Amino acid sequence: MSLHADATSVLTNWRPGDHGQEALRQAYLGFLAAREDGCRRSCEPGHLTASALVLDATGERTLLTLHPRVGRWLQLGGHCEPSDETLAGAALREATEESGIRGLRIEPTPIHLDVHPITCSLGVPTRHFDVRFLVRAPVNARATRSAESVDLQWWPLDAMPSNVDDLCPMIEAALARLR
Template sequence: MALPAESSLLRSARTELADYAGRAAGTQRELAGAFLTTLNTHGESALRKDGPPEHLTASFVVFSPAGDTVLLNFHRKADAWGHFGGHLEPADGSLREAAQRECAEESGLTVRSATGAIAEVHAHDLGSGFSRCQRHLDVVFTGVADPSAAFRASDESVELAWFPVSALPERIMPDLPARVPMLAQAVRALRDHS
């Protein structure tokens, strides 16, 4: 019996994660390896909201070109400030494309990727407001946008706002205060070496 053909998204996700695992260190390398194990175990279903309760998602953390401010959305279900992202769709060609699509849907902005490559991987458990989803294996990209560009909140968000990286809002997703400055530093380093 022949195995079903892999989608281009599954092939791309494996490639993107393997590339990241090859250049990451420590816990990031281990976590990327765990994401790859999930893909190898569950195949296509690991990329779907209706797949296993623990599945991949894609996100964008959007910074100003100077890397000193970050655009966040106040997420209705999470009841907290967070970055843009969500579930993958069959039409997505890669994890990066899924992150860009999610960002465009949630902010109205077309954001360019800072590197085109994964910036970090992050796993987080979800509350009861997220139905059958129990844990997101989030593949994170960084993007850059002009703070003067017009943006709009989607139905999932209450509002969007730019915040200084050094003064993040109080009601923010608990993991972001440690992660945002590190990601901003990487965006600034790329800018400085361009």
């Protein structure tokens, strides 16, 4: 199965908990139906990306990266690579690369979708159709900052940095999944 086929299957089978996420799910499926290259960063109108909300073993902290290009604290994630066979696999690969943590466990069903404009590696304005997954770190996991990050820190869910309001819906979706 190709990454495009996996993304289509995952999004077809996922049932989000609210109307806004359902509308985005339908838009993503329409985009994928129109663009066979919709998972490749070379797709200039936009492309799917895969990210991971990494929670510690207690579920009380999340690992965020200070993104060098955006200048904000974000969840781990990024572009799908030609070797990625699944969206969940792409999110897990990105989380592992960016955190240095081995033994991460991913929930294979998305928790949240987000579309945002960005000028990424293509050098032209585009959109990221981000599919977000819940990832759990093993007990006593120690993160190591990669070259893709200015900083990498564990943040208590009840004491997040001030500029992450747009992450709140994703965090709420993850916590609802854990309940």
